Amino acid sequence: GRMIDKEGNYYYVSHPPFAYYAPFFVFKLLHIRPDVLPLQLFNLALHFISALFVYFTVCLLSFNRARSLPYLSAVVAFTIYTFLPVTLWFQGNVYMSDMAVHTLFIIGVYVALKMIIRRKFYVPKYIFFYVVVLALMIYTSWLGVFFAAGVIVYSLLHVRGEVKGFGVFLWSTIIVTVLMLRLIVYQYSQINGVDAYIEEMLSRYIVRGSLEGTDKGLWSFMFSYLWLIKTLLYNYIIHYIVLYALIAAFVYLAISRKKLKIVFSENGYRFIWLSVTPVMLMHVFFLNYSVQDFSALYASLFFSVLLGILYDKVKKSGAVPLIRMRIGLVVAIVLMVVQFQLMNAQDVFRRDEYKKLGEEIGAESGRDEVIFVNEVVEPQVIFYAQRNMRFAKDSAEAKE
Numbered sequence: 001g002r003m004i005d006k007e008g009n010y011y012y013v014s015h016p017p018f019a020y021y022a023p024f025f026v027f028k029l030l031h032i033r034p035d036v037l038p039l040q041l042f043n044l045a046l047h048f049i050s051a052l053f054v055y056f057t058v059c060l061l062s063f064n065r066a067r068s069l070p071y072l073s074a075v076v077a078f079t080i081y082t083f084l085p086v087t088l089w090f091q092g093n094v095y096m097s098d099m100a101v102h103t104l105f106i107i108g109v110y111v112a113l114k115m116i117i118r119r120k121f122y123v124p125k126y127i128f129f130y131v132v133v134l135a136l137m138i139y140t141s142w143l144g145v146f147f148a149a150g151v152i153v154y155s156l157l158h159v160r161g162e163v164k165g166f167g168v169f170l171w172s173t174i175i176v177t178v179l180m181l182r183l184i185v186y187q188y189s190q191i192n193g194v195d196a197y198i199e200e201m202l203s204r205y206i207v208r209g210s211l212e213g214t215d216k217g218l219w220s221f222m223f224s225y226l227w228l229i230k231t232l233l234y235n236y237i238i239h240y241i242v243l244y245a246l247i248a249a250f251v252y253l254a255i256s257r258k259k260l261k262i263v264f265s266e267n268g269y270r271f272i273w274l275s276v277t278p279v280m281l282m283h284v285f286f287l288n289y290s291v292q293d294f295s296a297l298y299a300s301l302f303f304s305v306l307l308g309i310l311y312d313k314v315k316k317s318g319a320v321p322l323i324r325m326r327i328g329l330v331v332a333i334v335l336m337v338v339q340f341q342l343m344n345a346q347d348v349f350r351r352d353e354y355k356k357l358g359e360e361i362g363a364e365s366g367r368d369e370v371i372f373v374n375e376v377v378e379p380q381v382i383f384y385a386q387r388n389m390r391f392a393k394d395s396a397e398a399k400e
Contacts, residue, residue, distance in 0.1 A: 002196035003188075013188045013197065014204050016180075018139040019100035039095050046103040047082070047091035053106045054081045054301060058308040060114055061267055073315065076329060077308025081300060083333050085340040086239035090297045093344070098294050101141035106301050108133045108147055109274045112169075117267055121165025131176050138180040143282055143298065148177040150277035154270075208289035231291040232283060239296045242335045243303050249328070250310045253319055268309070275302045358384025 003011040023034070023042045032038050058074035059066040066074075081087055090099050111130045120126040137144030155170035188197045205211075210225070237244075264272075279298045283290045311329075314320055362385040365371055371389040382389055 003191055003200050005191050011188070011191050013191070013200060014208075015097035015141055016139045016184045017187070018136055019095075019097035019141070022100060023095070040092065043091050043095045043099060046100065047087060050087070050091065050103045050106050050301075051078050051081045053103075053110050054078055054304050054308075057106075057110050057113065057271070057301075057305050058312075060110065060117065061265075061271060061305070061309060062312060073308045073312035076311045077304045079329070079333065080243070080307050080336075081304035083336045083340075084239070084243075084300055084304070085336055085343055086297050087300050088337075088340045089343060090294050094294065096294070097141045098143075098297065101137055101143050102297055102300075104133055104137040104140060105143055105147060105278070105298065108137055108144075109271070109301060112151060112274055113267075113271055115169065116163075116270055119163060119165060121168045127168070127172060131172055134173065134176050135180050138177060139184070142286070143278055145177065145181070146278040146281040146285075147274075148173050149281060150274060152177075153277075154273055205286075208286055210285060210287040225287070228287045228291050232287070232295075235291070235293045235296045236299065239293070240299070240303055242332055242339065243307060246307060246328075246332055247310070250314065253314060271305065272302070275305070354378055354380035355384050357381050358386075361385040361389075362387055 003013050005011070023039060026032075026042060027034050027038060055071075055074045055078040056066045058077045059071050062071065062073060064071045064074070091102070108130075111126070111133055115121055115126050115130060134144065134148060137147060151173045152170060155166045155173065159166040159170055185194065185197065191197070210228075276299075279302075282295070282298070289295065311325065315322060315325065358381040361371060361381070365385075365387055367386070369387065371385070371387050372392040373389050374392060376391050377389055
């Protein structure tokens, strides 16, 4: 409650600000009024860019030039990513810091992986691109900090190895992380001082971190923790259930067909580290935050690339006729689209409710009036109403 400036403006500081700056400047540049449709189109552009870098990642792992003819296995990964219910939903209907950072996360994994595989640690353009992507990732969401932590640990484990250059990778990551965190603290401290910002962030961590129930004893904490893990697992099951069926089919083939051997290379394990470690760290340190279903979006990179690589290995083995593999892929895509439509239909009432309520308030009030309400309203209502609203603590204040 202390994130308020001298003019009485309250600020939301749970996330760094870049996710809000980016569409603002795009709309400003194109002279577009911020609205639902432009924001959806902006988000869909991020969706396409994300899918494109999923394609590049599969090409990189398969040692195929992305600029040559389309690589079928990378196209499979691109297609799966594009039509996953979790990406269609959160990169189509919903925009927030969590969606914006996801695109930067995918690009960051690709750039870091390319620097490691091709040993580009001393090439200025790669260092520059990596530093910029990492800085923007941290300036968008805390997932960027966990990505940096994963890179730092990996670099420390390899800095004394045969491959030279991990020292550059390590120190560029540390310096960028420290500078961006310092910038965030400095910027938000301008609202009401450093103490107020630190207090606010500690308060937010108590709510969104992994400490729920600690003040009520060990058993309460364990029960709360298990309940949160159950919710997190449920979100993963719902959003990736079709892909689990595909992965199970590949595992069955690997067990039943002698000529099919699915073995991950060192580069495959590097990808797993870079794409999975930051997400796991976020779930561990921000479990209360992770139970919100959009956190499952971050795993879409890993699953999409994994399916593309598995498709490539099965195709090269000849264990399954190519036509059957293509039919299976089409069936999976159709099932994912159907699942997305069902998810979309279930949420229509809630979204329409905000819109209708906001438009009713806007129609019944003047543009220069402040509306008093007896309960806290969602930002969506304020947007559609185009009116300022104040929460009245009691009926007497509302009457005044």
